[in-house]
Amino acid sequence: MQFFDREHLRSIFTKPTNYINTNRGKEYYDNLYKKMEKRLNELKAQQPVKEAEIKFQELLETWELSRRDFLKWVSATTAMLMLPPQFEPLVAQAAEVMNRVPIIWINIQDCAGNTEALLRSASPTVDELILEYLSVEYQEVIMAAAGDQAEENLHKAVKDFDGKYLLFVEGSIPVGMPEAFTIGRHPKTGVEHVKHLAEHAAAVIAVGACACFGGVPAAYPNPTGAVGVMDIVKGKPIVNIPACPANPANITGVVIHYILTGELPELDSLLRPKFAFGYRIHDNCERRAHFDAGEFVEEWGDEGAKNNFCLYKMGCKGPFTFNNCSIVRYNEGTNWPIGVGRGCIGCSEPDFWDKYATERPLADSDIQPPGLHGVEATVDEVGLGILTATAIGIGVHAVASAIAGKKDETKEEQ
């Protein structure tokens, strides 16, 4: 019988979770290695799509990054992609041929925070360098071209690299106000713009919480009808790299994976790469011991805060948020929100602004999820109401019963 077929049962009980098998056996990795080598050789044979004169090694020197810094980055990235150490040379080569893959980066309804996070930090990182080195054909924030010239560049890039470029989208899509973000002399609405570029792309990468799930612009009452890229683009591979801003390490991770395999990495049910969004930040939090111990910060700046106690009571959303910030951190591992003593706001989860992003614990917050208004505060109020109503009902019934009981007794006596 088909139902009791071993393979069928196996498929039922191995429903996709975020689990990533980090040891798939020698044969698998040997085949993967060959496949990646072949792909890299093909890419090497190609001319860099744009800045042919830039040599990667020279670029490293310009940025005062030593070979050693680069190799450290290679090890970290290989580990992040959950590949065994023998893949390090391939990852290094992939970084060096990244300028063979054309990129178009557009900004819709956003604050350019993801671009900022990538480009503006005190000291440049290899991740930032690589994004500079990528053949970015169009990027509204950093490109030199303006006006007609910019439009022409975009038009030319779409024509030249039809079906080959990676489209990065930053910002949510205002479907309720489609005329927003209509720019230039040959205007398309923001929605049309994304759809058009996505249609000609090899894959779409949504960067940041806004592009993934609507983010802050989609927060109640969402005046522009903001949605994520995956809600309007159909029939193209899409990767979501949420967080506010998206971690540069995760962006380069996805790109490196694409360079190495020509495919996108394994994704979870919200289209987030599993290598980055496979665990809750709570699972790897440096303050986790204090959570288990019941040691909480009670008030900003109290003794608990000075001793790095758990921020759960201050509204930390770490237990509900999938992201690797507790491992990778930001600004080349310098720090992250919880490290500086404030709770996680769950920025890599859908609808985070309405459901999570308050500095109060879930139990105290009067934020507005769909359905009933308010969260635990209202639950407790309504619940206490139900309990009070029950108690009152019981009381009324009991008193009435007692009176009725006396009447009965009187009757019997008579």
Next chain:
Amino acid sequence: MYQKVKRMTKTMRIFHWINAFSILAAVITGFYIGHPYYQTLISEPAAYKYVMAYNRLIHFFAALLLDVVSIAIFYLYFASRFEKPIKKLIPNRQNIKEFWEVFLNLITLNRRKNFDSSHLDSFNAVYFTILHLLLVWMLLTGFYMYVQGLESGLSAIGSWWPALLHLATDWVGWLLGGHAGVRWWHHFTMWIILAWVAFHIYYQVWRTIFWKEGDIAIVFGGYKFKKVK
């Protein structure tokens, strides 16, 4: 004249108290997990004391006992040799009439009593079933949140367990709008169960007083008394 009537077997009484104490433990620890209102004052390193961890442990054990006992009770609904509650749940004419008569007895403050009170009545059978449906709801929402901590897809008892939990509960997240929604409903359902408990205790005490049949003793000794005219 009173006649002694057996109403609960030893197993049923054990199940009743497991349920009662598990619900109590789950409510107390659940309040703490939702909002940790006290914290340890012992100045030991975090690695030696586990206030939240113990609260979660007790909460999960209470849930575990409730789930296991509920499965046994579900089985006994159909297969008990003592009495089969399912027989009182079938909405046939006799059961609907009995449900209505018990309800009228309650709201008319025992002015009419046209049913046989020496057996499980339809009103109580429905009421207990509601509790078990609420517990199933707590199970689904609870496991939805529980499996978040097993996102590696591995567990102490094998990878089949998280996979099974995902299979059984992922739809709950879809239905209620993700973690925040599930958490809200898990918390809210607790209040409904508390209201259930309040009515249950009141009703049993009320019956004891007004029917004068010693109903409250059922859950301790297993027997009540029926007036024989």
